[in-house]
Amino acid sequence: MSDTATTKNEQLEHRVLYHIIVNAQPKEVTDPNLTFNQIVGLSGYNPAKPNTAYDITYFNAVKPERDGILTEGGTVEVKDGTRFNVTETTKS
Numbered sequence: 001m002s003d004t005a006t007t008k009n010e011q012l013e014h015r016v017l018y019h020i021i022v023n024a025q026p027k028e029v030t031d032p033n034l035t036f037n038q039i040v041g042l043s044g045y046n047p048a049k050p051n052t053a054y055d056i057t058y059f060n061a062v063k064p065e066r067d068g069i070l071t072e073g074g075t076v077e078v079k080d081g082t083r084f085n086v087t088e089t090t091k092s
Contacts (some may be wrong), residue, residue, distance in 0.1 A: 021083040034085070035075050043086035051091045061084045 016029045022069075024040045040047040040054050047054070056070040062077040070076055070084075 018078050018082070019080045020078050021081075023071055023084070023086055029078065032077050032079070033075050034078055036070055036072050037075075039070065039084050043084070045086060045088050049088075053089050053091050055087045055089060057085045 015030045016032075017030060018032055020027050020029060022039065023044070027042050034042075036054075036056065037047040039056055043054075045052075045054060054072075057068070058070055058076055059067045059082070060079070061067070061082045062079050064074075064076065068076075076082075
């Protein structure tokens with residue numbers, strides 16, 4: 001095995017996984033900072049769907065606050081046990 005392959009394998013083994021819940025479904029992510037669109041995608045909804053808006057509430061996060069509402073364009077820093085509720089609504 002080459003040194004490059006060994007280094008990549010070592011990096012994969014040392015990745016930190018964050019165990020979060022999105023719409024009551026367990027998910028694992030490696031990045032502690034998740035965007036609005038990433039969370040919509042993790043929920044199974046399509047963030048690019050036309051005439052559709054998404055409401056995201058979160059609980060037990062690191063920042064910007066422990067609990068709150070995530071708006072489009074925003075990010076939230078997660079930790080193990082952070083929970084998200086994502087609902088899809090039609091834009092009027």
